[in-house]
Amino acid sequence: MTTVDPEFARAEAREARRARLFSRITTADKWFQVLGLAWITPILRAGAGDNPKAQVKEIWRLLIVPILAIAVFIGLWATLAPTVQTSLGAIPGPAQVWDEAVALNQAAIETASEKRDFQDRVDARNQRFIDNGQPEKVKQIPYTGAPSYYAQIWTSIKTVFFGFLVASAVAIPVGIAAGLSATANAAVNPIIQIFKPVSPLAWLPIVTMIVSAVYTTNDGMFSKSFLVSAITVTLCSLWPTLINTSLGVASIDKDLISVSKVLKMGTWQKITQLVLPSALPLIFTGLRLSLGVGWMVLIAAEMLAQNPGLGKFVWDEFQNGSSSSLAKIMVAVFTIGIIGFLLDRVMFALQSLFTFSNNR
Amino acid sequence: MKRLLASFAITTAIVAPASAEMLDLEKDVLTFGFIKLTDMAPLAVAYEQGFFDDEGLFVTLEAQANWKVLLDGVISGTLDGAHMLAGQPLAATIGYGTEAHIITPFSMDLNGNGITVSNEVWEMMKPTLPVGDDGLVEHPISASALKPVIEDFNGRGKPFNMGMVFPVSTHNYELRYWLAAGGIEPGYYSPENVTGQIAAEAFLSVTPPPQMPATLEAGTISGYSVGEPWNQQAVFKGIGVPVITDYELWKNNPEKVFGISASFAEENPNTTLAVVKALIRAAQWLDENDNANREEAVDILSRPEYVGADREVIANSMTGTFEYEKGDTRDVPDFNVFFRYYATQPFYSDAVWYLTQMRRWGQIAEAKPDSWYDEVAKSVYKPAIYLEAARMLVDEGLVDEADFAWDSDGYKEPTPAGDIIDGIGYDGRAPNAYLESLPIGLKGDQIVVGNEIQG
Numbered sequence: 001m002t003t004v005d006p007e008f009a010r011a012e013a014r015e016a017r018r019a020r021l022f023s024r025i026t027t028a029d030k031w032f033q034v035l036g037l038a039w040i041t042p043i044l045r046a047g048a049g050d051n052p053k054a055q056v057k058e059i060w061r062l063l064i065v066p067i068l069a070i071a072v073f074i075g076l077w078a079t080l081a082p083t084v085q086t087s088l089g090a091i092p093g094p095a096q097v098w099d100e101a102v103a104l105n106q107a108a109i110e111t112a113s114e115k116r117d118f119q120d121r122v123d124a125r126n127q128r129f130i131d132n133g134q135p136e137k138v139k140q141i142p143y144t145g146a147p148s149y150y151a152q153i154w155t156s157i158k159t160v161f162f163g164f165l166v167a168s169a170v171a172i173p174v175g176i177a178a179g180l181s182a183t184a185n186a187a188v189n190p191i192i193q194i195f196k197p198v199s200p201l202a203w204l205p206i207v208t209m210i211v212s213a214v215y216t217t218n219d220g221m222f223s224k225s226f227l228v229s230a231i232t233v234t235l236c237s238l239w240p241t242l243i244n245t246s247l248g249v250a251s252i253d254k255d256l257i258s259v260s261k262v263l264k265m266g267t268w269q270k271i272t273q274l275v276l277p278s279a280l281p282l283i284f285t286g287l288r289l290s291l292g293v294g295w296m297v298l299i300a301a302e303m304l305a306q307n308p309g310l311g312k313f314v315w316d317e318f319q320n321g322s323s324s325s326l327a328k329i330m331v332a333v334f335t336i337g338i339i340g341f342l343l344d345r346v347m348f349a350l351q352s353l354f355t356f357s358n359n360r
Numbered sequence: 361m362k363r364l365l366a367s368f369a370i371t372t373a374i375v376a377p378a379s380a381e382m383l384d385l386e387k388d389v390l391t392f393g394f395i396k397l398t399d400m401a402p403l404a405v406a407y408e409q410g411f412f413d414d415e416g417l418f419v420t421l422e423a424q425a426n427w428k429v430l431l432d433g434v435i436s437g438t439l440d441g442a443h444m445l446a447g448q449p450l451a452a453t454i455g456y457g458t459e460a461h462i463i464t465p466f467s468m469d470l471n472g473n474g475i476t477v478s479n480e481v482w483e484m485m486k487p488t489l490p491v492g493d494d495g496l497v498e499h500p501i502s503a504s505a506l507k508p509v510i511e512d513f514n515g516r517g518k519p520f521n522m523g524m525v526f527p528v529s530t531h532n533y534e535l536r537y538w539l540a541a542g543g544i545e546p547g548y549y550s551p552e553n554v555t556g557q558i559a560a561e562a563f564l565s566v567t568p569p570p571q572m573p574a575t576l577e578a579g580t581i582s583g584y585s586v587g588e589p590w591n592q593q594a595v596f597k598g599i600g601v602p603v604i605t606d607y608e609l610w611k612n613n614p615e616k617v618f619g620i621s622a623s624f625a626e627e628n629p630n631t632t633l634a635v636v637k638a639l640i641r642a643a644q645w646l647d648e649n650d651n652a653n654r655e656e657a658v659d660i661l662s663r664p665e666y667v668g669a670d671r672e673v674i675a676n677s678m679t680g681t682f683e684y685e686k687g688d689t690r691d692v693p694d695f696n697v698f699f700r701y702y703a704t705q706p707f708y709s710d711a712v713w714y715l716t717q718m719r720r721w722g723q724i725a726e727a728k729p730d731s732w733y734d735e736v737a738k739s740v741y742k743p744a745i746y747l748e749a750a751r752m753l754v755d756e757g758l759v760d761e762a763d764f765a766w767d768s769d770g771y772k773e774p775t776p777a778g779d780i781i782d783g784i785g786y787d788g789r790a791p792n793a794y795l796e797s798l799p800i801g802l803k804g805d806q807i808v809v810g811n812e813i814q815g
Contacts, residue, residue, distance in 0.1 A: 121413060141388075141389050141418045144389075144407075144420040145665075146665030224438055306425040316665075317668070318570075319396050321668075
């Protein structure tokens with residue numbers, strides 16, 4: 001004879017399923033937080049039947065309030081913008097900016113079709129050389145027309161990552177050295193103090209001159225303008241990573257250091273097994289700051305040096321001075337902001353990925 | 361299969377005649393720089409109308425931030441060539457500013473510039489100007505009308521500032537010419553002081569062309585000399601009034617050139633010829649059938665990757681009219697000439713005029729013999745390359761033989777006195793005599809020492 005009530009068993013199973021569901025939502029929440037989608041969690045929770053009242057409060061805070069804030073911002077913008085008259089007409093409101101965004105997308109589609117025509121011409125050229133018996137002259141020629149808006153965004157992103165990676169490759173080792181040794185720190189510190197506050201616009205002429213002098217080929221792997229922008233980014237985005245790395249390394253638990261001495265760890269082993277794991281959260285904080293700085297610097301550098309990318313787009317439109325220029329510049333401003341936000345999220349996601357184990 | 365073969369036959373049939381004419385190019389992927397000005401039109405047209413394609417050239421056109429960046433690009437080789445101020449190849453070759461041997465096988469246009477003053481200055485000038493029967497201000501306006509304005513500014517303790525685009529720009533020399541013709545000292549350069557403001561009554565400084573209207577609006581300058589569309593932009597934005605065009609200063613004066621480094625031309629002779637061929641065709645297209653293609657050219661130029669200003673602003677000057685005050689639009693059919701009157705042929709006399717202006721204002725510090733002017737002109741201006749390209753086009757039946765000055769010794773006939781605002785004629789064969797005839801400016805052995813002219 002069994003006392004197990006089938007109803008009870010079913011309820012227990014349901015409870016277990018719900019608990020599993022909740023724990024899954026909690027796990028997913030970590031990623032929603034990383035991606036800036038924290039508002040999904042309460043919706044899922046409410047859907048799963050977890051204390052609806054509390055969830056509605058969360059949804060209000062995480063979803064409705066931000067949406068309302070954006071709506072108020074757009075409303076203020078739409079009402080105030082037309083009241084400011086510039087010599088190019090009134091400041092564009094959200095509708096005009098949206099129209100320009102659509103127009104830029106349309107232009108990008110047209111560029112794509114022009115690109116296909118261009119490719120046909122290149123193919124015809126190559127065919128001609130083959131027919132003439134000069135196969136050595138066959139080559140692929142990159143598109144010569146004006147780059148589309150998306151192409152410019154892509155150029156900027158590539159440049160900022162290149163500069164940022166170079167900066168990290170320099171900053172992390174130097175930061176570790178400065179964190180481990182007081183002597184190294186004393187050596188690096190004055191340099192950091194002096195160069196950290198230097199504006200990208202001051203670096204740019206120096207970098208331009210040096211790149212022109214050193215990188216004399218015009219057919220190399222990188223174009224000069226790419227190198228100039230990227231190195232300027234490097235010089236400005238070096239410092240947050242460097243400072244945070246040395247700080248992270250210097251603040252390792254003294255007990256851990258003693259343990260490493262007891263275990264007679266070599267320097268390399270000590271760095272990889274002890275220093276890096278415990279300094280990682282701060283290193284990542286530095287990297288996030290660096291990438292943010294790098295992105296801001298890049299736009300300024302591109303504007304000043306007329307190097308390809310979003311900065312050049314802004315400057316060209318400013319120079320064009322047409323009636324649609326202001327709206328186009330605003331499209332670029334939003335693009336720059338959104339991409340900057342996404343870059344930060346990417347770094348935050350990486351940080352979460354590598355340092356979960358440290359959140360003990 | 362049959363259809364495939366047939367279509368292949370057709371494509372080769374189209375390609376074959378072109379390839380028969382095509383030069384053996386040393387370099388067929390090129391980047392040219394330009395400044396956002398309507399007189400870059402031959403480059404945009406050669407690209408958009410497929411004239412570069414016809415020569416087998418793959419050209420990227422890149423807008424540059426200012427004239428200095430553009431010049432450095434050509435010198436360093438990041439740019440293979442560029443739409444340049446006529447003074448740039450000359451100054452670079454004689455080592456004024458940056459030193460590099462730059463040549464020009466193609467002159468881009470005649471005229472196309474204007475001088476604009478702020479609304480404030482215009483209000484002060486206007487009452488003193490003669491009015492014609494139609495109730496409109498009579499043109500050309502002499503800079504003498506500006507003299508009382510400058511005195512008024514000085515009386516209030518304010519310097520009178522004006523903008524031009526580059527120290528060796530046509531615009532600098534045109535503004536100086538106009539001011540000097542009206543009895544105003546525009547200031548001198550000396551080897552120690554390159555601001556160009558020694559002993560000046562009007563202080564001239566550099567502003568890149570597209571920023572002129574914004575700088576005028578900000579009140580940093582009270583007037584400027586620049587190419588189109590930036591004079592018409594001032595009218596359109598209601599911030600300034602063009603007082604004179606360079607056509608009124610000097611009828612059909614030489615303007616921009618296409619500049620390449622001498623080493624590029626040496627290493628890539630066929631490519632150079634191909635580029636000049638494409639540009640000649642573009643210039644011809646721009647002036648064909650009484651400017652019939654200008655509307656289409658305006659469409660091209662108003663695209664954001666070229667000049668990018670509003671279509672109507674560009675159309676104002678490109679279609680043979682010019683708007684002075686708002687609503688005062690007058691016909692100036694030759695406001696910007698691209699092909700007529702041998703506009704694209706690089707004449708030594710044009711080069712010599714620029715050199716005389718450099719000497720006049722002290723950029724060339726010491727006196728030079730007439731033979732020096734001739735030598736420099738010949739080392740920079742290359743009519744031989746131009747005529748070789750033109751000959752090929754004539755042979756291909758693309759241009760008319762009569763449109764080129766085949767027998768010229770490189771010097772234009774002296775400009776008659778009536779074609780220039782101050783009634784002083786110009787003969788490129790006698791630069792020193794010309795300098796003597798100008799009332800303001802360095803003459804003979806004069807040099808600028810400190811703040812004074814000596815000798």
